[in-house]
Amino acid sequence: xxxxxxxxxxxxxxxxxxxxxxxxxxxxxxxxxxxxxxxxxxxxxxxxxxxxxxxxxxxxxxxxxxxxxxxxxxxxxxxxxxxxxxxxxxxxxxxxxxxxxxxxxxxxxxxxxxxxxxxxxxxxxxxxxxxxxxxxxxxxxxxxxxxxxxxxxxxxxxxxxxxxxxxxxxxxxxxxxxxxxxxxxxxxxxxxxxxxxxxxxxxxxxxxxxxxxxxxxxxxxxxxxxxxxxxxxxxxxxxxxxxxxxxxxxxxxxxxxxxxxxxxxxxxxxxxxxxxxxxxxxxxxxxxxxxxxxxxxxxxxxxxxxxxxxxxxxxxxxxxxxxxxxxxxxxxxxxxxxxxxxxxxxxxxxxxxxxxxxxxxxxxxxxxxxxxxxxxxxxxxxxxxxxxxxxxxxxxxxxxxxxxxxxxxxxxxxxxxxxx
Numbered sequence: 001x002x003x004x005x006x007x008x009x010x011x012x013x014x015x016x017x018x019x020x021x022x023x024x025x026x027x028x029x030x031x032x033x034x035x036x037x038x039x040x041x042x043x044x045x046x047x048x049x050x051x052x053x054x055x056x057x058x059x060x061x062x063x064x065x066x067x068x069x070x071x072x073x074x075x076x077x078x079x080x081x082x083x084x085x086x087x088x089x090x091x092x093x094x095x096x097x098x099x100x101x102x103x104x105x106x107x108x109x110x111x112x113x114x115x116x117x118x119x120x121x122x123x124x125x126x127x128x129x130x131x132x133x134x135x136x137x138x139x140x141x142x143x144x145x146x147x148x149x150x151x152x153x154x155x156x157x158x159x160x161x162x163x164x165x166x167x168x169x170x171x172x173x174x175x176x177x178x179x180x181x182x183x184x185x186x187x188x189x190x191x192x193x194x195x196x197x198x199x200x201x202x203x204x205x206x207x208x209x210x211x212x213x214x215x216x217x218x219x220x221x222x223x224x225x226x227x228x229x230x231x232x233x234x235x236x237x238x239x240x241x242x243x244x245x246x247x248x249x250x251x252x253x254x255x256x257x258x259x260x261x262x263x264x265x266x267x268x269x270x271x272x273x274x275x276x277x278x279x280x281x282x283x284x285x286x287x288x289x290x291x292x293x294x295x296x297x298x299x300x301x302x303x304x305x306x307x308x309x310x311x312x313x314x315x316x317x318x319x320x321x322x323x324x325x326x327x328x329x330x331x332x333x334x335x336x337x338x339x340x341x342x343x344x345x346x347x348x349x350x351x352x353x354x355x356x357x358x359x360x361x362x363x364x365x366x367x368x369x370x371x372x373x374x375x376x377x378x379x380x381x382x383x384x385x386x387x388x389x390x391x392x393x394x395x396x397x398x399x400x401x402x403x404x405x406x407x408x409x410x411x412x413x414x415x416x417x418x419x420x
Contacts, residue, residue: 025281035290117129155276160180272326
């Protein structure tokens with residue numbers, strides 16, 4: 001709203017200072033400050049309301065260090081994150097921008113899905129929450145919506161980076177003069193770093209090849225949205241772990257969005273130029289502020305948990321954002337923490353089923369999964385492949401170490417822009 005108000009004051013009244021709102025960098029700073037302020041202000045009120053409604057976490061005793069103290073802590077705190085993202089965007093963003101519209105749809109869609117899951121757990125007293133199939137259908141639905149927006153919207157375009165060669169050396173990078181609809185994405189660590197999903201169907205030609213490329217892109221989008229949102233959900237098991245990791249990833253995505261939306265930076269880094277995507281920087285600034293502000297109450301010892309309302313939402317936002325800037329192939333590096341947490345669960349379940357089938361007694365790879373719980377578990381377990389460390393690691397130390405690993409992974413992701 002303020003964007004349009006200040007735009008009017010600048011163009012029709014020539015009011016001093018109102019022109020600042022035309023700069024993405026200025027509005028991004030305002031969005032970050034607003035989201036950080038809103039989350040800390042409303043956080044206390046929402047926590048109090050959750051306590052009045054007796055919306056507390058039920059905890060099973062699994063023998064984890066510091067676990068029993070979490071019983072009764074309010075959950076569904078993801079509401080704080082969602083409100084703190086939406087309000088600044090509604091106030092300072094260019095709301096007719098298709099990238100902003102898509103991110104707002106993502107936030108509301110997965111926020112509603114996570115809220116429904118938490119509602120069933122808390123108010124219906126069903127520990128399983130929303131059925132797994134229903135949750136997957138909701139995530140697939142969002143993937144379809146995102147793919148459809150990117151296919152049908154005339155504003156979702158790129159300008160391909162073209163390498164001007166002199167002999168075997170790249171003399172300079174230029175961008176095509178015309179915007180095009182494209183299923184291209186950026187391949188990390190590769191010199192000629194554009195991959196078109198059309199290339200997976202070389203036996204087709206013309207319109208058929210183009211349509212097949214979009215179908216593959218839609219399937220990739222659905223997979224990424226589902227995988228990252230579930231990975232975030234699995235990571236949300238320690239105080240501040242998911243929120244802090246997401247803030248780090250968000251900062252990295254913000255840098256990637258900014259350079260992708262600036263033609264000179266895109267040329268220097270030899271990546272595709274994405275017109276109109278600069279508004280994503282405003283959104284991700286609000287996201288960073290909201291997750292950091294949530295940490296005010298979620299840092300150890302947590303006064304509130306985000307629940308599926310928050311964890312599904314932040315994971316989905318990260319996935320859709322990376323897809324929007326055509327950097328989805330960086331997700332395994334960017335979201336390495338989410339990936340390792342998910343893989344640990346898959347390996348644990350698969351190994352247990354395999355050994356039970358072979359020997360009649362299921363064995364484990366880790367003491368407990370997701371992986372962060374492995375470090376919380378005390379003692380040596382003879383039927384576990386990796387039982388170290390024997391002594392439980394304090395929760396706060398696990399979280400900070402995971403954050404540090406996340407920072408290293410995000411630095412590597414940024415370095416891929418030059419390491420080719």
